[in-house]
Structure formats: structure tokens, C-alpha cells
Amino acid sequence: MTVLDDRALNRATLARQLLLERADLPAPDAIAHLCGLQAQEPQEPFTGLWTRLRAFDPADLSTALTARAAVRMHLMRRTVHLVTAADALAWRARHHAMLRQRVLGVYRRELADTDLDDLAAAGRAVLADGRARTTTELVQALDRPVPFRRAIGEMLVAALVPVVQAPPRGLWRTKAGVRNVSVASWLGRDIDPLPTDPADPVGQALVRRYLAAFGPASTSDLRAWSGLAGLPAAVKAVRGELVAFRDGRGRELLDLPDAPRPDPDTPAPVRFLPAFDNAILGYHDRGRIIDDAHRGISVAGERAVLVDGRVAATWALDGDTVTVTPLRRLPAPDRTAVLEEGEHLASFLTDGDSQRARLAD
Known part of the structure; x- marks a missing residue:
């Protein structure tokens, strides 16, 4: 079974989450x-x-x-x-x-x-x-x-x-x-009633949709995202449609066969994420996108900055200025890219009144 390391999973996540290339x-x-x-x-x-x-x-x-x-x-x-x-x-x-x-x-x-x-x-x-x-x-x-x-x-x-x-x-x-x-x-209408079919057709749709947006992923990742108890009947029902991989920890990962899984060396642009973004919170094992040492920021409401696809800083809007606080040393080219994207974000958040971004000391 093919093994996907964290970098391969990272690029797949970025592609599914529309973070590798902005979508029309x-x-x-x-x-x-x-x-x-x-x-x-x-x-x-x-x-x-x-x-x-x-x-x-x-x-x-x-x-x-x-x-x-x-x-x-x-x-x-x-x-x-x-x-x-x-x-x-x-x-x-x-x-x-x-x-x-x-x-x-x-x-x-x-x-x-x-x-x-x-x-x-x-x-x-x-x-x-x-x-x-x-x-x-x-x-x-x-x-x-x-x-x-x-x-x-x-x-x-x-x-x-x-x-x-x-x-x-x-x-x-x-x-x-x-x-x-x-x-x-x-x-203008009530919610759809839950079908009594033991194969859980609503759960099946959730599994497919989750994998399209977050895969490859494990059933524990699916459970962490949904809050539901693993959807075992649904996973069993759709397993024949899926492909399977292993991650570096030996866990089985499921995915849709034709979903994008970019080359791990695909360049990843700087991206500013909002608080509680599901690109981070949508997994039980978040190692594909954030280091364990910084895992707490994802549940504390801090906003993250992705550099080369991984959480490398936090950011906040201070008045009309986007302030970026690195979590590790950023090489000069990365600092430049972070500030450029931060200026675009400042312009968006202030309706064009400001293009100020700075790196905290």
C-alpha cells in the first residue's frame, strides 16, 4: 500500500481546501x-x-x-x-x-x-x-x-x-x-428526515464530501471533523469506491480515486487563515499542516499563516495593520512573501484604506 508522508498529505490538503491555487x-x-x-x-x-x-x-x-x-x-x-x-x-x-x-x-x-x-x-x-x-x-x-x-x-x-x-x-x-x-x-421547508436505511445514505454522502474537501484522511479524521461516531456503516458502504493509502504512522487513509493529490514538491504560496479554520481543525492528526508544538493555536482562536503549506506564524489586525508573529525563523524570501500577502489582506480588511503589514519583533 502506498505511503503518503506529511508533505504529500499537505499538498493534497491545500489542493482540496483551495489553498494551493485560488479558485474561480x-x-x-x-x-x-x-x-x-x-x-x-x-x-x-x-x-x-x-x-x-x-x-x-x-x-x-x-x-x-x-x-x-x-x-x-x-x-x-x-x-x-x-x-x-x-x-x-x-x-x-x-x-x-x-x-x-x-x-x-x-x-x-x-x-x-x-x-x-x-x-x-x-x-x-x-x-x-x-x-x-x-x-x-x-x-x-x-x-x-x-x-x-x-x-x-x-x-x-x-x-x-x-x-x-x-x-x-x-x-x-x-x-x-x-x-x-x-x-x-x-x-420554507423542514430538514430532510433521516433515512432508516442501515447503510446510512446521508452518512455516505458526508464521507464522499469530506474526502473531496479534506482527503486523503482516516476515519478518525472524519470523526474529528464531523463530531459523529466514525460513520462505520457509511464508510463500509462506500469503501469499494475508494482508494487506500498509509501515512507515515501506519494509519489507513481513504480517498476518492480521482481527487487531486499533487506532487509533494508543488510550490505552495503564503496563505493567511482565519480563526478556527477547518484546514487545521478538520483532522484528528493535524501533523500534515501544523507542528505538534503549535497545535494549541488552532483551538485558541489565533489566526494562522501558512508558509510552504505549514503553519509558520500567527497574525492579527492591529488598527489598520496586519501584524504577523513568526513561530519560527523565516528566511528572507519567506518574510518578503508573508509581508506582500499581508499587505493584500490589510487592503481587503480595510476596504483599501491600508496596505500595511509588519513582522512582530
């Missing part, structure tokens, strides 16, 4: 290809698409949200993701049990005496009028005593009732709190 895609098509973008920080997906798409216009993403072609909702790993409306409808039911269990993992004691089915019915009834409500407003509208308001609210909007976060939250340069509206009201 509309924002909704890019969101679909990437299986969504992690979006608990509302402005971060704009940088995530800018770094991946040619001539990206932030208005395109804002329009996708207001036109209801894309939505923000709790999905993979119980994290807020920006996904297409079609994927929200198709995937939400498959994630329901996981979402419920993850909220219970945090609030099991507070919810011990709560009838969750009854709570879900009450929440749907309140949201049936199509109004967007804050979580507090939703909980207050329930016709019952609520001893644990935070736990009840989290269970309702993150697990029990399929909801999306209504604009203006998530629009370009807009600060707005979370207001929840039911998927059925916002998209």
Missing part, C-alpha cells in the same frame, strides 16, 4: 465544496473565502445569507458553521443525536429532570410564527417554569430544534447578536 467560484459553491466554514466568529468566514477565491467580494457572502442560499447553524462538532441551505437541510437530522449528546455532556445535571421531547415540542411551537428570537427571548416565551435557563436555551437552539442564526449576524462589517429562527420558517 461563487461564494456558495466554495462553501459547498468546503463542506461549510467554521463560523462561531461571524467575520472570520470572509477571510476564509478571501484567501481561497479570486476576486472575492464580501457582498457575495452577505447576499448569500440574506437570500437564504447560505445559513449559520450548529452542526459539525456542535460548532456554528456557515453552510449552504441545501446542506443544512440534508445534514441536520444526521447530526441531531450528536448535538443532543454534546449539550447533555455539558448540562446533564441541570437537564436531569427535563423531558427533552416535551421541551422540543414547546420550542417548535414558539418558533412556528417565523419570528427571529434571541435565546433568552425563546426561553422566556416557554409556558413553563425554567429553573436552568442557560441549559434549556442551549439545548433548544443547539440540539432540539433545527434553527439558523438570522442576519444581520454574519454580514460583512456588521455586529449583531444571535437571533434564532426555525429552519422550516427561514428556508
Whole structure:
């Protein structure tokens, strides 16, 4: 079985994640290809698409949200993701049990005496009028005593009732709190019911889509990305369609046969990633893109800079200046390339008012 080292896996990841070469895609098509973008920080997906798409216009993403072609909702790993409306409808039911269990993992004691089915019915009834409500407003509208308001609210909007976060939250340069509206009201139809087929057809689609955006990858990588329990029936059902490799640690990696796996020596341009980017978080073993010594930055909300395809620095916008903090010594050509790309990013983030970038001491 062919062994793929970290550099080969890195170039495959960059190609799938549209980080090896910027793509000519509309924002909704890019969101679909990437299986969504992690979006608990509302402005971060704009940088995530800018770094991946040619001539990206932030208005395109804002329009996708207001036109209801894309939505923000709790999905993979119980994290807020920006996904297409079609994927929200198709995937939400498959994630329901996981979402419920993850909220219970945090609030099991507070919810011990709560009838969750009854709570879900009450929440749907309140949201049936199509109004967007804050979580507090939703909980207050329930016709019952609520001893644990935070736990009840989290269970309702993150697990029990399929909801999306209504604009203006998530629009370009807009600060707005979370207001929840039911998927059925916002998209004009309810989520797709989960098929009873034991071969898990929805899971099969997830496996194929994940590999298209992240492969080659292991089943543990798939589990880390989705938050689902490995999708064993789905993986078994599609295994005959796939090709298999090994990584340098001996793990089996699965992939679509015709998916891009570039030469490991393919040059990789500098790329600035937003906070919580799935190019890093979409794997259990992140060694293909980030050193173990720096793994913590990927979950701490720090924004990463890729140099030769790997995380080599963090960045922040300080006023009108993109400040880059190297994690290792950067040779002069890399420093120049980082500053040039940082200037382009500064221009994007300031609507052309600034092209300032600097390396921190």
C-alpha cells in the first residue's frame, strides 16, 4: 500500500481546501465544496473565502445569507458553521443525536429532570410564527417554569430544534447578536428526515464530501471533523469506491480515486487563515499542516499563516495593520512573501484604506 508522508498529505490538503491555487467560484459553491466554514466568529468566514477565491467580494457572502442560499447553524462538532441551505437541510437530522449528546455532556445535571421531547415540542411551537428570537427571548416565551435557563436555551437552539442564526449576524462589517429562527420558517421547508436505511445514505454522502474537501484522511479524521461516531456503516458502504493509502504512522487513509493529490514538491504560496479554520481543525492528526508544538493555536482562536503549506506564524489586525508573529525563523524570501500577502489582506480588511503589514519583533 502506498505511503503518503506529511508533505504529500499537505499538498493534497491545500489542493482540496483551495489553498494551493485560488479558485474561480461563487461564494456558495466554495462553501459547498468546503463542506461549510467554521463560523462561531461571524467575520472570520470572509477571510476564509478571501484567501481561497479570486476576486472575492464580501457582498457575495452577505447576499448569500440574506437570500437564504447560505445559513449559520450548529452542526459539525456542535460548532456554528456557515453552510449552504441545501446542506443544512440534508445534514441536520444526521447530526441531531450528536448535538443532543454534546449539550447533555455539558448540562446533564441541570437537564436531569427535563423531558427533552416535551421541551422540543414547546420550542417548535414558539418558533412556528417565523419570528427571529434571541435565546433568552425563546426561553422566556416557554409556558413553563425554567429553573436552568442557560441549559434549556442551549439545548433548544443547539440540539432540539433545527434553527439558523438570522442576519444581520454574519454580514460583512456588521455586529449583531444571535437571533434564532426555525429552519422550516427561514428556508420554507423542514430538514430532510433521516433515512432508516442501515447503510446510512446521508452518512455516505458526508464521507464522499469530506474526502473531496479534506482527503486523503482516516476515519478518525472524519470523526474529528464531523463530531459523529466514525460513520462505520457509511464508510463500509462506500469503501469499494475508494482508494487506500498509509501515512507515515501506519494509519489507513481513504480517498476518492480521482481527487487531486499533487506532487509533494508543488510550490505552495503564503496563505493567511482565519480563526478556527477547518484546514487545521478538520483532522484528528493535524501533523500534515501544523507542528505538534503549535497545535494549541488552532483551538485558541489565533489566526494562522501558512508558509510552504505549514503553519509558520500567527497574525492579527492591529488598527489598520496586519501584524504577523513568526513561530519560527523565516528566511528572507519567506518574510518578503508573508509581508506582500499581508499587505493584500490589510487592503481587503480595510476596504483599501491600508496596505500595511509588519513582522512582530
